[in-house]
Amino acid sequence: NAGVTQTPKFRVLKTGQSMTLLCAQDMNHEYMYWYRQDPGMGLRLIHYSVGEGTTAKGEVPDGYNVSRLKKQNFLLGLESAAPSQTSVYFCASSWDRGNPVTDTQYFGPGTRLTVL
Amino acid sequence: SQKIEQNSEALNIQEGKTATLTCNYTNYSPAYLQWYRQDPGRGPVFLLLIRENEKEKRKERLKVTFDTTLKQSLFHITASQPADSATYLCALSPGGSSNTGKLIFGQGTTLQVKP
Numbered sequence: 001n002a003g004v005t006q007t008p009k010f011r012v013l014k015t016g017q018s019m020t021l022l023c024a025q026d027m028n029h030e031y032m033y034w035y036r037q038d039p040g041m042g043l044r045l046i047h048y049s050v051g052e053g054t055t056a057k058g059e060v061p062d063g064y065n066v067s068r069l070k071k072q073n074f075l076l077g078l079e080s081a082a083p084s085q086t087s088v089y090f091c092a093s094s095w096d097r098g099n100p101v102t103d104t105q106y107f108g109p110g111t112r113l114t115v116l
Numbered sequence: 117s118q119k120i121e122q123n124s125e126a127l128n129i130q131e132g133k134t135a136t137l138t139c140n141y142t143n144y145s146p147a148y149l150q151w152y153r154q155d156p157g158r159g160p161v162f163l164l165l166i167r168e169n170e171k172e173k174r175k176e177r178l179k180v181t182f183d184t185t186l187k188q189s190l191f192h193i194t195a196s197q198p199a200d201s202a203t204y205l206c207a208l209s210p211g212g213s214s215n216t217g218k219l220i221f222g223q224g225t226t227l228q229v230k231p
Contacts, residue, residue: 004159031217042223043160043205050216058218090159094217103209103217104150107159 002026004108006091012114013081021076021111023091031094032074033058033105034066036087043090049074081115088112118143122206122222129196130230137191137225139206144220146208149182149189154203154224163204164191196229203227 007022023032034046045058047066055066063085065077074093078085092105120141129135139149148167152160166173166182166189173180179192193200203226207219 033218040223043221045218048216048218056216092159103148103219104162104165105160105207105217105219106162109159110157 004091004093004106006089006108006111008111009109010112012116013078014116015082017081018077018079019081019113020078021089021091021113023074023076023093023108024072025074025091025093025106026072027093027106028071028096029093029106030071030097032068033092033094034064034074034076035090035092036060036085037090037110038087046076046089081113083115086113086115118210118220120144120206120208120220120222122204123225124223126226126228128228128230131197133196135193135196135200135227135229137204137206137227139189139191139222141187141208144187144208144210145184146210148209149180150207150219151178151180151189151191152205152207152221154205160205193227196227198229198231201227201229 004025033048035043037043044060046064047058049055049068052071067075089111091108094105122139150165151163154160164180166180168184177194181190203224205224206222210220
């Protein structure tokens with residue numbers, strides 16, 4: 001049981017390049033989330049999904065797109081990277097239908113992204 | 117506006133003492149509040165959840181209180197150890213019980229326990 005995994009762990013991009021971050025969970029969770037964490041700003045929600053095929057905007061969605069084609073995977077895309085997107089990105093998941101909803105989230109190890 | 121705030125400055129204490137971290141919120145009515153631990157270079161890890169009808173919850177050396185009148189939660193680590201050094205995040209569900217699982221996180225308080 002790997003929990004939540006993220007790929008890649010580190011990445012350096014040039015301004016204008018694109019990339020996709022992959023998040024996978026093996027806990028049969030319905031909900032998945034992408035956050036960014038910056039010094040002094042805490043965790044900020046980028047996009048989230050409440051089920052396969054559904055996505056919604058969070059607090060800071062601009063410049064990012066997401067897809068959830070399979071229940072276990074949640075992809076975060078940067079179409080044209082900007083230096084302001086330099087951050088640590090965390091994926092999280094919560095709730096399997098066999099348990100009461102508590103919103104407890106399980107996080108991946110993070111992806112450290114630098115945009116030059 | 118809705119806010120969730122934790123002690124922004126680092127908390128330094130001596131080994132063996134009790135650490136107390138504060139989480140205050142405004143304009144929310146959460147059904148429960150959660151505490152997470154985050155070590156450098158890692159993702160947050162869930163520690164404890166306390167519901168609005170619970171005054172206090174304990175887990176080993178950890179204790180959490182939840183005062184919905186004061187809109188405040190306190191997180192205590194008794195008999196602290198250097199291994200407890202980390203950043204601690206509080207989080208709540210906006211608007212009470214949710215059907216999205218979304219959480220709002222505080223900025224975190226960094227605890228340093230000195231031997």
